[in-house]
Amino acid sequence: MIGPSYLLLGPETGEKEQRLKEIRNELRKQIGSDPELHRFYPFETENGEIFAALDNNSLFAEYRLVLLSQAESMSASLTTSIAQYLAHPSTSATLVILSSDTSVSAKIMKAVPKENTKVFYELFDNQKTDWVRNFFRRFGLTITSDAIDLLLDLIENNTQELRTVCTQLAMFWQTGEKKVAIGEDDVEAYIHHSRQEDAFTLFPEIAAGSFKQSIDTLHSILGSGDSGAPILLVSGLLWQFRRLLSIQESIASGKSEYEAFSSASVLGKASSLRNPKDKSTYHTALATYSLEQCRDIITVLSDADISSKEAGNDLVELVLEQMLYQIIIKKGKKTQGIPFASFLQRKGL
Template structure:
């Protein structure tokens, strides 16, 4: 077996499956060493690769093995950082495991890193297909002694980020209330998930729909500072809801009654329907089209500029959405 067996590159947006894979590496290291490994998590935009390599080389006095997760691997671009990391990958420590992690595709990571990691140790974790998600929720809850209506499963998927770790966390909450074969309905989802969840892209969209600009900025900042506050993913969650609003606007413009349009688009739950009704009144067809264009520009900016600028870009997008209704900011006269 290659000496590089303890270096991995995990790419793709499905963080739940990544965590499961990392847990398996931890269990393997503990079984081999007789004790849990010394674990560390770093982010490439905060911690230089040279510091990570030094820790991998030096090990620790408190555990037989060191396991390091280095996230945002796509941010490793400087020549000296790349050289230090590639040199380590080609001759790693037997007493350490390095897990390079990115939420992007493998192609966004430096080719030097990708080439150095053994082919068998490069794994991509994709989000489930849409037609698999409801079945996953149903099966997960069934294992915990609860059942869920098909419509309720779809509604849950609308409210929660569709990655397995996020879905599992919310399903675990539901399972606390519905055991012994109880059936979870749409109203139950609204009662136990919508009203109790932490700030996320859905509660942020509530404020965007209602025109509560100050509250929207405050929630955006809370999400950015919280766990999983990845700017690209935050924007993607907002875009998903705006596209849905656009579909609703188009149906209503074609003289479809609002209630029928919501049913056709599977907009379920009284609170969720109230949010889209408010947005429908506040943003017309022209505004929603402009907002989608602004979102595309913001997404391109986030993917091509350094992380230090991301928060400001998202704040500007919310301003352009809510205050300018998609129109670019006014340019001062010369």
């Protein structure tokens, strides 16, 4: 039986997303239909929007699943309001509070049942190495320690992306019918082969506000036939815009651009800019998107993350085209039913 509230904490996003998916699936079985989904961030619910979603019965769905992300940045007043809501929650909604920190306000920790609270910790370095080695062993493959180290350096420290990239690498390796151990050079060759176009080559075009070029790059990425490309694309762009937001917040607090680049972070992890090309890209992005627009864009990307995972193969392209339109043309403002005639014609929709 799904409860009225959950608290999912910690930096390990892959397992956290898996638990969130389980909650949604359990809700679907419990109510017999998909719950109406709402996602909020503390900075966009200052006027009580989250409580309207929690308390108001929908005309289109009998139950609502409401997500509050980045709960570590909640204001004192929002924390108090959330705690008051949790004392008398709606019977037709479930609130899931998410944070990359391992704890939040004591008021919230006390209000959410202990059995519905879970902390998802990052894997330790030795655990990550064993995880990767055992993953390839299940495919009948071996991988050298140097290759594992390089692989872990190239991807984010969460099991969701780790699993996706390792699966792709295993398939890539088996295609070549190679029976020897995967080495460091092989990992590097795979990354070059499979990631000629990705979130990190798309971001400079988005930073420059080039919609046409961004759409072309998107089609190149999706044209690779890689089923995991949409997930990696959205998560990569989320990472880039969170990094951009940290830079904008530093500049807003009075730091110089140089200082902001040096102190950049993503979800609390240091991610300073050292490469001149990266600095140029982010300098352009600062001129293209304001701090408030960047916050809106992060919301757009979070919504697209959910939608792209749920969309079928015929619709994921449309979801991502709409995402780019909302980011580049609308600067993060929400839009409804954006028509893409070329897409609709190609798909016969």
